[in-house]
Amino acid sequence: SCSNQHLVFGCFSFDSLSQKWGFEALAVTHEFFMPGMVDTHIHASQYSYAGTALDLPLLQWLNTYTFPVEACYKDLEFARNVYTHVVKRTLRNGTTTACYFATIHTDASLLLGQIANDFGQRALVGKVCMDTNNFVPHYRETPEESHDETNRFISEMLKKKYPLVRPVVTPRFALSCSAALLGHLGEIAQNNHLHIQSHISETKEEVKLVKELFPDYDSYTDVYHKHNLLTDKTVMAHGCHLTDEELKLFREKGASVAHCPNSNISLCSGMLDARRVLNHKVKLGLGTDVAGGYSPSMLDAVRRTLDTSKALTIQDPQYQTLTFEEVFRLATLGGSQALSLDEHTGNFQVGKDFDALRVNPRGPKLLRSLGVVKSQVCSGSFFSPSLFPLPPSGDDRNIAEVYVAGKRVVPFVERP
Ligand code: GUN
Ligand code: ZN
Structure with a gap:
């Protein structure tokens, strides 16, 4: 070697x-x-429609396709079928570690943990939490349900003593969560020293709505920070529109960004300036973000990361394009650092x-x-x-x- x-x-x-x-x-x-690859952001539940519906911007896409599909995971047999396929497909494509979003359903989320364990994949698994959803009202929880079910999910998952699978506290994003729910989840994560995952600043429309919904906070990042959700075990997907001040807060807290280039382009969300994130010394990994991203392969994430960096170079010839070595590192060691799992994996x-x-x-x-x-x-x-x-x-x-x-x-x- x-x-x-x-x-x-x-x-x-x-x-x-x-x-x-x-x-x-x-x-x-x-x-x-070569070292196994680390997918720092993937929705196992969205694998069922990957590549079939990418014709709407994020918020409409969520309401039209994503929430109705995710509601189906109440059915455990449906969940077992899709989750088995996604774990096998990602493993076959070289994802040795995956950080998964499941759905709001606790039992199906536990099943995803069991399937990852059975096939031997290292995984963080999140039961999704959301108490705000006006478009598909049957796909949401009350803050109390979300709190209690998250506690049940964590204690059941930890009881299984899977050697490579851990629970991750998963508020969907600020637009799906009341301040009360964010507060509950921050407390649960803090009390149990758990990982946290969510989405942040994926589109400009989302950023604007978060400002309107949370007017008393300095920024989108501050909304998570004030609810104890920005820690050195936090990974936030996208971050395309984060300001320098927000990146400074990420750095200060040791939180990381999951760069999801396929999804960012497929949903026309934005182009993350990965160089800027790295210059701020914020931990950065790559994510497929199935099914905003249509490919479950981390090699695709590598290619799209290079493409995005080159597109930024076309816009500004002075831009310091990411090198292949840097991108390969993001797919392996960078991802393990972003998930705070680099003690165990990454190289x-x-x-x-x-x-x-x-x-x-x-x-x-x-x-x-x-x-x-x-x-x-x-x-x-x-x-x-x-x-x-x-x-x-x-x-x-x-x-x-x-x-x-x-x-x-x-x-x-x-x-x-
Ligand atoms: N923001 C909140 N939920 C989601 C999701 O499921 N996918 C993506 N890409 N962004 C989100
Ligand atoms: Zn996502």
């Missing part, structure tokens, strides 16, 4: 093995291990769990680049991250195996 300050790769050439054991060399050369540092992908760069999509890869990159046992052959054109067919905490979880083991 080799390392630099930010990235630690394992890279193995099997040439010597094939000579020694007489293996078919072509079949095994130049495979390597191959000694002492961390082995969350890894065995990559076969000879998968179908990469044949064209193989000449370059072979002659310039993989001729020795070290691997140059700047010529990393997977993300620009790779997909799940290039991921031969997935390991979480040292256990092989892909290919899937058939369970009885």
